[in-house]
Amino acid sequence: MGQSAEFDAIVVGAGPAGATAAYHLAKRGFNVLLVERGRGAGSKQVFGGRIYAEPLREVFDDLDKAPIHRWVRRERFTILDGDRELTLDFRAGASTSFTAYLTQFTQWIAQKAVDAGAVLADEVRVDGLWLDGGRVRGIVAGPDRVAARVVIVAEGVNRLLLERAGFVHRASPRELALGVKEVIKLDKKTIEERFGLEEGEGLAWVLLGEVTDFIPGGAFVYTNRDTLSVGLVVHLGGAYQLLRDQVHVLAERLRTHPRLSRFFEGGDIMEYSAHMTIEDSVGYMPEHFAYDGMVIVGDAAGLLLNTGLTIRGVDYAAYSGYLAAKGVERALSEGDASAEALRRHYEVPLRESFIYRDLMRHRGASYAMKNPRMFREYPRVALDTLEEIYTLGRETPLPHEALARALSRNRVGFAEFALRMLKVVMSL
Amino acid sequence: MSQAQEPPRRKLLRIDDLLQRNVYDVDQRPHIILHAEKCEECEYKPCLRACPAECYVEVGGRVIFSYEGCLECGTCRVVCPHDAVEWDYPVSGRGVYYRFS
Amino acid sequence: MSLEMMVGIKWVPNTQNVRFDPKTGTLIREGVPSIVNPADLDAVELALKVKDTYGGRVRVITMAPPSAVKGIEHVIGMGVDAGVLVTDRVFAGADTLATSYVLSQAIKKLGLPDLLFFGQETIDSSTAHIPAQVASWLDLPYVYYVDRVEEVNREEGYAVVRRKLEDRYEWVRVELPAVIAAALKSQVPRPVRLSEKLRFHRDKPLQTLTNKDLGLDPRCVGLRGSPTIVAKVTWMPEVPRKRQVFKGDAREAARWLVKKLAEEGILVREDGRWRVRVA
Numbered sequence A: 001m002g003q004s005a006e007f008d009a010i011v012v013g014a015g016p017a018g019a020t021a022a023y024h025l026a027k028r029g030f031n032v033l034l035v036e037r038g039r040g041a042g043s044k045q046v047f048g049g050r051i052y053a054e055p056l057r058e059v060f061d062d063l064d065k066a067p068i069h070r071w072v073r074r075e076r077f078t079i080l081d082g083d084r085e086l087t088l089d090f091r092a093g094a095s096t097s098f099t100a101y102l103t104q105f106t107q108w109i110a111q112k113a114v115d116a117g118a119v120l121a122d123e124v125r126v127d128g129l130w131l132d133g134g135r136v137r138g139i140v141a142g143p144d145r146v147a148a149r150v151v152i153v154a155e156g157v158n159r160l161l162l163e164r165a166g167f168v169h170r171a172s173p174r175e176l177a178l179g180v181k182e183v184i185k186l187d188k189k190t191i192e193e194r195f196g197l198e199e200g201e202g203l204a205w206v207l208l209g210e211v212t213d214f215i216p217g218g219a220f221v222y223t224n225r226d227t228l229s230v231g232l233v234v235h236l237g238g239a240y241q242l243l244r245d246q247v248h249v250l251a252e253r254l255r256t257h258p259r260l261s262r263f264f265e266g267g268d269i270m271e272y273s274a275h276m277t278i279e280d281s282v283g284y285m286p287e288h289f290a291y292d293g294m295v296i297v298g299d300a301a302g303l304l305l306n307t308g309l310t311i312r313g314v315d316y317a318a319y320s321g322y323l324a325a326k327g328v329e330r331a332l333s334e335g336d337a338s339a340e341a342l343r344r345h346y347e348v349p350l351r352e353s354f355i356y357r358d359l360m361r362h363r364g365a366s367y368a369m370k371n372p373r374m375f376r377e378y379p380r381v382a383l384d385t386l387e388e389i390y391t392l393g394r395e396t397p398l399p400h401e402a403l404a405r406a407l408s409r410n411r412v413g414f415a416e417f418a419l420r421m422l423k424v425v426m427s428l
Numbered sequence B: 001m002s003q004a005q006e007p008p009r010r011k012l013l014r015i016d017d018l019l020q021r022n023v024y025d026v027d028q029r030p031h032i033i034l035h036a037e038k039c040e041e042c043e044y045k046p047c048l049r050a051c052p053a054e055c056y057v058e059v060g061g062r063v064i065f066s067y068e069g070c071l072e073c074g075t076c077r078v079v080c081p082h083d084a085v086e087w088d089y090p091v092s093g094r095g096v097y098y099r100f101s
Numbered sequence C: 001m002s003l004e005m006m007v008g009i010k011w012v013p014n015t016q017n018v019r020f021d022p023k024t025g026t027l028i029r030e031g032v033p034s035i036v037n038p039a040d041l042d043a044v045e046l047a048l049k050v051k052d053t054y055g056g057r058v059r060v061i062t063m064a065p066p067s068a069v070k071g072i073e074h075v076i077g078m079g080v081d082a083g084v085l086v087t088d089r090v091f092a093g094a095d096t097l098a099t100s101y102v103l104s105q106a107i108k109k110l111g112l113p114d115l116l117f118f119g120q121e122t123i124d125s126s127t128a129h130i131p132a133q134v135a136s137w138l139d140l141p142y143v144y145y146v147d148r149v150e151e152v153n154r155e156e157g158y159a160v161v162r163r164k165l166e167d168r169y170e171w172v173r174v175e176l177p178a179v180i181a182a183a184l185k186s187q188v189p190r191p192v193r194l195s196e197k198l199r200f201h202r203d204k205p206l207q208t209l210t211n212k213d214l215g216l217d218p219r220c221v222g223l224r225g226s227p228t229i230v231a232k233v234t235w236m237p238e239v240p241r242k243r244q245v246f247k248g249d250a251r252e253a254a255r256w257l258v259k260k261l262a263e264e265g266i267l268v269r270e271d272g273r274w275r276v277r278v279a
Ligand SMILES: Cc1cc2nc3c(=O)[nH]c(=O)nc-3n(C[C@H](O)[C@H](O)[C@H](O)COP(=O)(O)OP(=O)(O)OC[C@H]3O[C@@H](n4cnc5c(N)ncnc54)[C@H](O)[C@@H]3O)c2cc1C
Pocket: A012, A013, A014, A015, A016, A017, A018, A035, A036, A037, A038, A042, A044, A045, A046, A047, A048, A049, A050, A051, A052, A102, A124, A125, A126, A127, A154, A155, A156, A157, A160, A161, A178, A179, A180, A232, A233, A275, A276, A277, A297, A298, A299, A300, A303, A304, A311, A312, A313, A314, A315, A317
């Protein structure tokens, strides 16, 4: 029924990955359709709060005009357990990342795509890939089918289309995490005062321990212009045995935590959002990033790096969209949208890029990070060690004594601890 | 041992109060359908705690689902061990509309 | 000639779940997007159903700032053929009288349709004035609370519509052209389709009318043409909810609920039946 429009490329999903791919293809004169289920681009987007700028400079020549909130100079890392707290506070010499709303940032990219000539069909849910003997010919949306020479799948982490078409396995909780976030309004001055920031300067703060009820994952606070993004990520693997409370209760505990609430005091909660994110990036990757008539970008391709201290998904998504646009351009100009051509022009450059290389290098660390002991016993070892060192009675323990006592109190073997730490360090 | 007085813990907001902060344009047709008969055999019922919008509640031993406050995260589809969740996104741009996330 | 239909839609802030700032007593509107007034989608759906049966053309008309094109795009996505945007600085600040005057003159200019649909009321003002006022300006019959169009006979110049009243249906035979207001929530609006969105982008079926086209006396439009004076706006005090949870099976729960509602005086027993008490 009702089709005929033939596009050079159809992009499914106007997130940072899809919108960037559409922008670069439209800019190169291709006839591009960008389909997004949300109302306008960005309205379904949720992330933590910080975007790394360096890769984006290659992708957007006017990045400074993007809806940037604050350039991050301050990094903070905290382990919380009851009234004990260990905080690492770092002020960088230069900033390489900024805080933003992904809703706004995505809209900014999508607008560039539209200005470059892409057709944005929002409010349209794509229901399936149009398959023709293993080749992707286009998309299916309700009763409509639309054909394209190449389909760029940028549907994000929740891969309904790729799963339905059998290109990837069914998502498993082990590979994923759930993030929830509250956006809290406070005025600019108050934010800068409370976090000790200079004007326009931003903070990224990762917290572990009690704040996620010791469930694998971490909490975060990012400072925006006049709001805070406050939330947490919990791994879904084994979540049902570990989760004792509802996820929103964890978010509220974070906001009202006696050691933290003074930062949020008096702020109005403007929004409460949730989204999944990738935990095991390499395991989540499809076998290939390109097939006959189709390429896969962004989260849908498993391109996300969460080291526990930093998380990168948006810049990876946009950069992969950019690589896809360049690859599709080459393939189409050769008149060949086969898997071989698309792999040659997109998959190979992607595998050679910093994204893929870093994901492979961090592979081991991410396994270490998934160990639940990493989130319960090890933070306590750190706190107990410091407690031994600082909370002195008569005796002053030697550092190795402090560590040994902390280890035994948490039933962690020294060999195990040393090995884990070594593994984390080695993989970096 | 002397200790600084901890400020009292503030009240946690209920889920309704959190969801009320959001903008929704709810469709009359649900985008997720729960086949609740499958939940009876379910031991953990992970949806009850993992759904960030508390769309799944247990009443008298049965799981009851409502889609209106759904944040469209997809978690329930992934954590359900019995394939009881028939999951899709809303159509026509409906559902939640994020502005500051 | 085929059946001509037109639907009036309003582009309204999505205030369906907007909160009040308890300190200032005003709406928190930051970032709140606009949507097509939900009741107007009932009207659009009703018109599209008539088109499904009888063919013809459905157009929408809205008096609004140019951003309302996004709303026109939405209903075109549902299958509406074309949209008319009535927009001009001099139309700003209109009350319902001035709004209905401009709308009716624009509709006249475009040619009277056979059926002119409206929603029941808007979520941002809910006066339900517009349909009646437009009918009155155009001197057309007006039927409201309509949930079904049973028959349209263009040759003989009538339609039969069903009105959904509280406790009964009423069938009305009305002369064409007629103004019809759709009953609130009486329809399930059809989904937006990709092919229709593509048609919107390809054909741009949009027409804009300004006061240059309409040539209306500026004294009769916009703020100047609006006799309404808003004397005062206050907020209803919030009634604290009583939140009670009853655990038990459905039958028991229903009994318990009825008992509670009776205690609150919300339900009363009359002639052996429970009724909602009318204030
Ligand atoms: C809690 C959390 C915190 C994070 N923090 C950070 C951070 O601080 N920094 C960072 O860089 N990254 C962060 N990320 C990761 C980052 O958000 C993602 O990597 C990034 O958004 C991926 O972009 P994408 O375009 O691939 O997918 P998405 O942003 O998910 O976009 C996919 C788009 O496709 C649309 N879509 C999906 N299916 C369909 C369909 N069937 N039909 C039509 N449209 C469809 C969706 O509506 C959406 O607009 C975080 C993620 C989460 C969940």
